[in-house]
Amino acid sequence: MSNAFFEVPVAFNEPVTSFAPGTPERESLQATYKKMYNEVVDIPMFIGGKEVFTDNKRDIHPPHDFKHKIGTYNAGTKAHVQQAIDSALEAREKWANMSWQSRAAIFLKAADLLAGPFRDRVNASTMLAQSKNAMQAEIDAACELADFFRFNVQYMTDIYHNQPESAPGIWNRLEYRPLEGFVFALTPFNFTSIAANLCAAPALMGNVVVWKPSNTQIYSAWTLVELFRAAGVPDGVINIVYVDGPDAGDVIFNHPELAGLHFTGSTGVFRHLWKEIGVNIAKYRSYPRIVGETGGKDFVVMHNSADALEVATGLTRGAFEFQGQKCSAASRAYIPASKWEEVKAHVIAQVSDFKIGSPEDFSNFINAVIDRKSFDKIAGYIDFAKSQNDAEIIAGGNYDDSKGYFIEPTVIVTTNPKFKTICEEIFGPVLTIYVYEDNTWEEMLKLVDSTSEYALTGAIFSLDRYAAEYATKALENAAGNFYINDKPTGAVVGQQPFGGARGSGTNDKAGSYMNLLRWVNARTIKETFVPAKDYKYPFLG
Ligand code: NAD
Numbered sequence: 001m002s003n004a005f006f007e008v009p010v011a012f013n014e015p016v017t018s019f020a021p022g023t024p025e026r027e028s029l030q031a032t033y034k035k036m037y038n039e040v041v042d043i044p045m046f047i048g049g050k051e052v053f054t055d056n057k058r059d060i061h062p063p064h065d066f067k068h069k070i071g072t073y074n075a076g077t078k079a080h081v082q083q084a085i086d087s088a089l090e091a092r093e094k095w096a097n098m099s100w101q102s103r104a105a106i107f108l109k110a111a112d113l114l115a116g117p118f119r120d121r122v123n124a125s126t127m128l129a130q131s132k133n134a135m136q137a138e139i140d141a142a143c144e145l146a147d148f149f150r151f152n153v154q155y156m157t158d159i160y161h162n163q164p165e166s167a168p169g170i171w172n173r174l175e176y177r178p179l180e181g182f183v184f185a186l187t188p189f190n191f192t193s194i195a196a197n198l199c200a201a202p203a204l205m206g207n208v209v210v211w212k213p214s215n216t217q218i219y220s221a222w223t224l225v226e227l228f229r230a231a232g233v234p235d236g237v238i239n240i241v242y243v244d245g246p247d248a249g250d251v252i253f254n255h256p257e258l259a260g261l262h263f264t265g266s267t268g269v270f271r272h273l274w275k276e277i278g279v280n281i282a283k284y285r286s287y288p289r290i291v292g293e294t295g296g297k298d299f300v301v302m303h304n305s306a307d308a309l310e311v312a313t314g315l316t317r318g319a320f321e322f323q324g325q326k327c328s329a330a331s332r333a334y335i336p337a338s339k340w341e342e343v344k345a346h347v348i349a350q351v352s353d354f355k356i357g358s359p360e361d362f363s364n365f366i367n368a369v370i371d372r373k374s375f376d377k378i379a380g381y382i383d384f385a386k387s388q389n390d391a392e393i394i395a396g397g398n399y400d401d402s403k404g405y406f407i408e409p410t411v412i413v414t415t416n417p418k419f420k421t422i423c424e425e426i427f428g429p430v431l432t433i434y435v436y437e438d439n440t441w442e443e444m445l446k447l448v449d450s451t452s453e454y455a456l457t458g459a460i461f462s463l464d465r466y467a468a469e470y471a472t473k474a475l476e477n478a479a480g481n482f483y484i485n486d487k488p489t490g491a492v493v494g495q496q497p498f499g500g501a502r503g504s505g506t507n508d509k510a511g512s513y514m515n516l517l518r519w520v521n522a523r524t525i526k527e528t529f530v531p532a533k534d535y536k537y538p539f540l541g
Contacts, residue, residue: 006101009108011154011494014115014146019134019362026362029134032120033127033360037062041071043222045080045242048087049235052080060219063131064358064368064404070128073218076243081210081251084239088182088208089257091236096178096206100160104153107204110231111149114142118230122223126192127359129219131367131404134359136322137192139490141220145193147493148511152197152204155513159520171527176520178206180286181259183519184252186245186273187221188265189214189370190325194293196224197510198262199238205519207259211240212248214265216370249273253280260289260519264327264510267295267425267454267503289518293498293505295425296327296456298479298488299448301471302343303462304336304438310485311335311461312346318459318487319431320354320409323369327504328457328481328489331431332422334448336438344394344413351395351409358404368404369428375405378428381421382410385432390416396429417447425454441467445474456500457481457488480507 019026043060044051057072114122119142126137164172183202187195195217199209213221221240228238241248252258253276261277263270270292277288300318302311318330335343357364369375379399385391396410409429412421422432436444448458458479462468468484475482480500481491491498497512499505508515 008104008153008157009150011147011150013492013494014111014143016143017138019138026134029120029123030360030362033124036121036124036128037068037070037360039071040069041222043071043073043218045074045076045084046225046240047080047084048090048239052076058215060129062128062358062368062404063216063370064406066404071219073215073242076241078243078247078251080241081243081248084210084241085182085251085255085257087236087239088210091234092182092208095203095208095234095237098206100156100206103204103206104156106232107149107153107200110200110227110233111146113230114149114227115146118223118227122192122220122227125220125223129217130189130192130370131359132322133364133367134362137359141192144191144493145196148193148197149200151494151511152201152516155516156204158513159516164524169529171529173525173527175523175525176205177523178202179259179289179519179521181257181284183207183209183260183262184258185209185211186248186261186263186265187211187213187217189216190322190327191264192217192220192224194264194510195221196227198264200228201510201515202260202262202519203233203237205516207519208236209238210252211238212243212245213240215242218242245269249276253277254283256283256285258284258288259286261291263290263292263294265292265294270294270505291506291508291515291518293327293500293508293510294503295427295454296329296500296504297332297423297425297452297454298328298330298457300330300333300459300461300488301445301448301475302333302335302339303441303460303464303467303471304338305464305467306339306461306485307463308339308342309346311339312343312350314459314461314487315343315347315431316350316409318489320351320366320429321489323366323407324409324429324431325369325374325427326489328491328498330459330488331426332451333431333433334444335433335435336441337435338438340435347411348395351411354409356406356408366409366429368406371405372401374428375399375401375407378407378426378430381426381428381430382407385412385421388419390414391419391421391432418451423452425452442470442474445471449475449478453503454500455479455502456504457483459483459486459488461485477501480504480509
């Protein structure tokens with residue numbers, strides 16, 4: 001048998017395409033978008049390597065154009081969830097025993113396919129399904145996902161390299177095997193890359209997966225299934241079902257072979273799932289690993305030494321890109337009174353300059369929010385702000401659902417530091433600002449720390465290093481990703497491992513070795529070369 005210690009290619013961040021006017025990439029993406037927009041596809045589930053169609057077909061519409069149909073998906077039942085579990089468990093032995101270098105090769109190939117021939121399709125499907133503009137689709141579906149694949153391969157080998165010391169006469173080894181059973185990947189609508197990574201990260205470590213995507217992401221999820229197939233992920237390793245969440249949960253959380261939950265979504269749903277697992281804990285063969293990245297109420301704090309235009313730009317990009325539907329989106333800001341008029345003028349100028357509409361028109365910075373439910377919820381918060389005496393809307397405030405779910409980027413200023421919209425996750429293009437007196441800096445930081453139940457992302461803008469250092473310490477529990485003089489969004493795999501604590505999740509840092517460690521079981525092996533033959537220790541003499 002030939003042997004070697006293989007080194008994997010050094011991971012790198014996929015370069016972001018500019019899509020500037022006149023570039024071939026822009027034309028190619030526009031052509032793919034048009035083609036997909038004008039097709040109607042019928043999207044099956046994918047179980048045990050088979051496409052599964054049902055009589056329960058549900059229409060798919062772009063959020064920015066909801067009278068237009070781009071496809072249907074085949075909704076399943078609890079029986080399909082059971083089939084997906086059976087297929088996963090059947091595939092498990094071969095997959096778990098495949099060499100790590102073959103698993104690595106599959107996901108490195110997925111990265112290259114994604115960066116090359118799949119790029120336009122994955123981007124265009126994300127623009128259509130989730131109403132992302134070209135740039136937002138590119139940094140998510142193409143670049144972040146390719147980064148997840150490549151960096152996770154590197155982190156996997158870092159984990160395998162991690163070995164204990166050995167004393168004279170013995171050899172200690174640590175080996176890492178996949179979890180016993182299957183992993184349930186339950187994924188949100190807002191990031192195509194997250195949906196793929198919640199399946200791919202456990203699979204890379206040798207696990208088999210049952211995946212339930214969000215109903216509003218199925219269209220782009222299917223391009224990911226095609227990508228996994230093209231990259232050579234074997235049948236049964238990643239199975240996708242389109243079943244209502246509670247129905248899926250009913251089968252999965254009662255199954256003795258549930259080995260892990262890999263979840264990203266809202267805090268309320270995560271708490272519910274954790275409870276379900278807790279109630280059923282005695283039914284499982286092992287203690288299921290629970291990894292959940294959930295909601296946020298992400299802050300921007302300005303010190304009075306900071307530059308007003310830099311803060312305003314951090315706010316408008318941080319709060320409104322992808323319509324504020326990022327878990328990391330800036331949704332509350334604290335501005336010193338001495339700088340407020342200046343910041344306000346820049347924020348209003350920038351927000352008034354945004355163009356809103358379909359992602360097909362590349363000049364649109366803002367597109368639609370995901371669905372009717374979100375539209376109504378966000379509009380409800382805006383209406384609430386309009387009706388209150390302690391809040392004022394200084395930009396936006398309108399919404400229009402005649403063609404798509406469009407909501408104007410809205411900036412609320414409140415005199416109440418516990419105003420509803422500064423405490424609760426809205427998950428839309430709504431930013432609430434509280435103006436503080438400059439001499440209350442320290443109390444204001446305590447307020448920032450205690451205002452929400454979340455601790456996902458946050459930013460401090462300051463040109464005064466003492467103030468920056470003070471805020472970094474004062475807010476150490478308030479954000480898992482903390483930014484100094486930058487917006488709180490846009491974490492890059494391999495550079496800013498992502499995740500938060502408190503109500504925001506288990507902080508297992510997607511895109512890092514910390515996440516991958518959750519998907520393996522370790523066995524310690526101690527081997528003694530010359531075993532003892534006499535039970536007596538010297539002290540007995
Ligand atoms: P969601 O919680 O509504 O849905 C997530 C998934 O759970 C979906 O697949 C959904 O169908 C499923 N689900 C919902 N209720 C269920 C139930 N009772 N049983 C089983 N499954 C159920 O979240 P969403 O609206 O898709 O995504 C937005 C949320 O995700 C926001 O709260 C956002 O902050 C969070 N998010 C967090 C991160 C992070 O890294 N922290 C990243 C992206 C999104």
